Amino acid sequence: MTTQTNDCSSCDFRIVKIPPQVHGPNATRPIWPAIQYFPRYVGSARGAPEYDAKNLPRGHFNWSVYEPVGSLPQPNTTFGYIEGVYGILNDHGLGFGESTCSAKLWTKPAYDGGQALLDIAELSRLALERTQSARSAIALMGSLAETYGYYGGYWSGEDDDNKAEAGETLTIIDESEAWVFHILPDDTGASAVWVAQRLPPTDVAAVANAFIIHEVDLSDATTFLGSANLHDVARRNGFWDGHSVFDFTRAYAHPPANPWYSTRRQWRVLTLANPALTLSPHTDANGSDYPFSVPAATRLSAADLMRFQRDHYEGTPWDLTQGVAAGAYGNPDRYETGHWDGNEFERAISIFRASYSYVASVAENGTSVLWVGPYAPHGTLFTPVYPLASRMPSALATGSLLEYNASSLFWTNAVVGNTAARFYKFAHPVVAAVQEAVEAEFLAGLTRLRATGNATALVERLTNEGDANVAAAQRAFEDLFATLMTRFHDGYVVSNFTDAVPVVTPMGYPDWWLTAAGYYDGSHQAQYLLVTAWVAIVLSAAIGFWFGQRSNRHVERRGYVHLK
Template identity: 35%
Template structure:
């Protein structure tokens, strides 16, 4: 039990610095409107490394090794490995990772390399590869959170997802490889949920550090076709059915759980959530409210309650069948949610201010870290919505089995906060991503970075949100519809090219994605200039009719001291 005590000490020391908290989902092909498999993720990362990087396919010499780098999104920065929030990696893995002015990342360890690795899109975690294999992610609270150690624990989920994208074509292959790597090389960091899907099948793999200090704990479950899965910073797999082929799990999981008193076989099948965690993440309803919101939005007929008994509730199933088929556009809009129209609507009430601003800024008085200790008393808490101001980027990936891989796989990328961004399509068959997508340092304003265009508009909109957000919505609808309208022609053209001149396909797709994204980014910079002028000094301004006074809504004025203001010379 000495190891257990030591690990809990590590948890207490690092949990306050870990703030990565995301929302992720799967829509299986039988549940989607067009038959595509969909994986979505919001990277709520507190101004971390927002670059979306194209990692090219590569050939490797026999007998070579792959470096495994430390991840600052796991538990904070590790200076001994040159592991920073920005840049996340400095290496020759991809041209964009050759980041001038920063020291090379130092590997925690090495694993044998394979002869050929696939091309993929990379962010804080691996996103999607050239064979339409795709990942989502969310961080979960775990009883054990411990740092990396060469020879014992070299993998976190971010590098695990990248290795899988480099080497695998199917979701099941990815799950089996990740499980093998966890057991052989060890796992450090937080608890993690990784949805992983290919065009035909979807799985969820969840992992946590082991109290033994080596290896790691993991379990995976297949998502039934025709259903949707949601996770929001809490483990979602419960009892492990050891006789069911839709479950995979670590060889030592049951043995370790029993050894450390986390599970007793007399109690029945091992409950993964209850075994490796304390329940919910951060504070009550931080996770579960989002699970309720997404499930109830897609399946309102189930009449799911937003109120539960505790963090181990069974109110919400692992997955469910939606009332109606779900499109990629539906998912984009789900990610823009602040509980509008519910009793938790963050655009309402005095905290939203006069113009219905839904974001809440967290401070030292709020719940901290990524372990929801049910014994901790908090003075208060904000509702935690799906779209948050500290989101770095979000994506909605589609895998489509009726199209060739280069155009079948598509990443709809939304930079900065989902509520105020525009999702831009990028085919997995591109030969590269636009430079503006692969450049972003959040500590330096840069108009050459696409991320800054969306971040600036989102921050500016806070001044008069109920007004400006309507302008933003019009732009979202216009440019997302425009992108959708362009895709069929591109897909048909590439399908022909692949039959005659396949070597040209990647460059053609790269040119399209570059032009399309550049058009949208330029439109967002123009939108920012428009918003600055139109709402300058709190007015509504138009040429020939400047400084139109709007004031404040009467309902909000009634909540302030306005009625007690100086309306006479008498002392009140």
């Protein structure tokens, strides 16, 4: 299994099925620019009707077909796969997760003054179109990036900003293996440096916007794969002395401004997977003393990975549901401050600005499953759909940030997430209960489907099953929104709905919060009086200005010059 959250405030959140295709002789594969916002692609070349210009919403912008920035030779056939901003899971059980990382080298794409043709989104799509195993996907992506050049997610800002998104990681799974793949541009801007490490079958690894591969032994091809220039680029740029043990992360990772932004999440996932692990939450910026992976304490399920993705460090010293920043009702969301001053709130695993999250689970009998949850993990239902389906359900494959759309599952979930956030400590247990119950029903249905799968009608069955699952998820969260609004509103908890008169109980404020707000020392009243006095002064000044202007206009009419 692999899992990802696409933490992006402005991304195209649609989940789309790209069908398998047959291509003519001498066909070429267009290469598209890196676009994450809606619509990430417009055209017919991918074969998905959701990307056709005529099917996009009107009234915002007159989108036209996107022009490719290059091309590659196209094989005769390509596989079908599910994609979001990046490629996710193909018909043959090859699955990806993605995490943007910092790197010491960056470059521009060929369409913006550079030489590199491929970004990680195009590499992931190419691999899902053309390969069936993790090893072959790594070999293909590495070869293409070395030949045609790789560029990262940002290249038009200051040097540190460009480096912050210059690297990428893909977690890659097939039926028998799981790998972590790191990549960055080389120092010529026309190629790439990359490395990959295989996980032991009992282990869990966590990538949280930072490289995690340290010591590399390319002579051990069972465990490591890498580019031929891996050592040379590091040596000639002074990233490695050529004599000490080669550490990929130490050599190529750009030190982050906030050292715990990534390592704290890495620590959290590893210790959730193995609670007996003696791993300190404090480490250096590169997590140098953290293992690449750790054995899981028990065999993990998709439900375990969903639980990890919904985490806010509950029960730890960094619990985001606690403290003044969480407010009186324990909201774990920490919004951007609007300016950068070197300080940051703790970065949760589940974050409000996620476009979607998912757990990809590979099966041998053709029923690999993608548990997909539009919006933030703590405010979504993970709903099973299938890469062998002929299409994705409309509620997943349509919608945008340009307008609220009640038929889009993202917006249904966002309404629940935003509603529950206001009175989180009261409302979220109700959300969690619905998540647990509905996801358990989905799991039971998935077990029945796998047990009774009919190969001759599998595509149709999986398509219909995905439709039914997404419809059930949407109904469940529409009902949940009604429940939340009924039970928690205007500072009250409403209960006992079977009685003639419901019970309406004030939520109240905890004493610690009232103390912090100055309730007990009267300072909140002083602030009110200060605001009142300021308003009175402003009103007085405004009235005086109005009378003055009125008088001035009277003076000007008599022929005097008024100096303003």
